Amino acid sequence: MSDGLEESLSHSLRAAIAGDQRAYADFLERVAGRLRGTLWRKIGTEAEDIVQETLLAIHLKRDTWDAGQPVLPWVHAIARYKMIDAFRRKGRRVELDIGDFIETLPQPEAETVSDREIGRALGLLGPGQKAVVASISVEGRTISETASVLGMTETAVRVALHRGLAAISRHFARG
Amino acid sequence: METRSLIKALAEDAAPRGPGFGARWALALGLGIALALTVFAALLSPRADLGAAMGQWRFGFKMGMALLVALTALPLLRALSRPGGRAGRALWLVALALMAGALAEGLTLPPEARFPALMGQHNWACLALVTLIGLAPLAVFLGFLRRAAPTDLPRAGALAGLASGGIAATLYALHCTDDSPLFVAVWYNAAVLGLAALGALLAPRLARW
Incomplete structure (x- = not known):
């Protein structure tokens, strides 16, 4: 993952936490694209559910980000937790390494609305x-x-x- | 609901609200200690010979170990309450220090005095009271974890238990007249580890998010 991305994402989230709605929407869009790319490869069609649960968790827990620390590992830890939790609810097991998040191209949301x-x-x-x-x-x-x-x-x-x-x-x- | 619709809703809810992470941690810490102190004051009092005991190395070791457990576990609990937080190896240092103290006592005491020192005078009271004092901060710390975002719930819960146990042991050590490091290594630790096990068991149920 490039430092430029980390830099610009943490910049956006800092602005968002100060109340900047546009920076926040931009941050969430970009995070969603990245997570979608990784999760589609990993779990296919259920990926979008995990993307949404992760965004919601990021939102409600955003004060647990330490602004002095990189934001991507924090995002990935939340996504990993939410994916494992979602599969546990269905009685299935799934593993996700932090390495799975690296080198993933962002992916737009699929047009099919389910x-x-x-x-x-x-x-x-x-x-x-x-x-x-x-x-x-x-x-x-x-x-x-x-x-x-x-x-x-x-x-x-x-x-x-x-x-x-x-x-x-x-x-x-x-x- | 489409993801872009969700993002719209989240962005509209961007306004900051409520106390942040640091404030909630400070609150949990203050409340946990205050509640433990309240339970201690309601049930017990410091030993009558506290002043004289302070000069003894055994008493110093007991207080030091209890404080060390609390002061090691608390920052780790704070770190583990955030996504991706790690515990590191600091806890092994506590275990090592404890074993060193118990070993020193075991080597300096004559063999026939070792078992009585280990059993002490009030072993079951120690076990029960440290646990009882520790339950109040444990409840507070589990509540804190619920509002925070731990991603390793059993481990975060165990640290909540260790921190509570450390606080409770520090207070109980002021009352308790059993000062042998052997006693501390067995009975104090049984209570602290019991609280850690309870925390590890409860956190996945109570602190999921």
Whole structure:
């Protein structure tokens, strides 16, 4: 892996942690592309589920990144943990070496839209959180657009979004 | 849900919230020690001859070992609570120091005095009370691990147990009048290792994320 990539990814994540949404989306897109490349080779069609669970975990646990340390080993450790955990839930075993992440070309998301596990987990949320998360993710609205469409305050939308994402993640950890 | 939709939602949730990793660690550390201290103060008191005991090498060894376990395990617990964190070899140093102390005592005591020194006066009380004092910080540290992101759960749980045991042993050592390193190597360690086993067992159930 090139130092330039490490450098620019950790730069993006530092900006993201300070609240820069665009830097954050850019960071997550690039991480997703890299993970997808590795995981497709390893586990095929289930790769996208692991990519999504990993992104969600990165999001909820982003304060566990030590900004003085490289970000890629941290990302890879989370992906490895999430993949092993997902297979354990299905009663299967899988191994992933850190070396598997090296020398992988980024891969774009496949066009075929299937109902990912994360979509099913979304269905398990309460109606309020589900409406907010779906409005922002699937329908692509911003927080303030969602607030006016659903007749909520922006603060309430923010809280529902954060709790909804955390609940989806907990659903996986329990499953 | 497509991945790009998920990323949209995550980016909208980018605003920082709540205390960060460092603050949560400091909180867990403070709360764990405070709770252990509360249990100790509720059940026990420092030994009456604490001042005189301080001059004895055996007492110093006992306190030193207990502190060493706590001070070694705590930074390792913090390191292992992050994805990809590693434990390193520091724990072997603790085990080595402990064995050296027990060996020194075993060699200096006459053979017939060794077994009584090992059994001490209050061995079962030591085992039970160190465990009891250690349960409170163990619960706090497992809660901390749940909010953090350990990727090796049994090992992180074992370190939570070792750290709790080290804190509990340090406090109990102030009360306990059994000072032989042989006693410490057996009874203190049984309690500390019991807490470590409990942590290793509980963390995969309680701290998954």
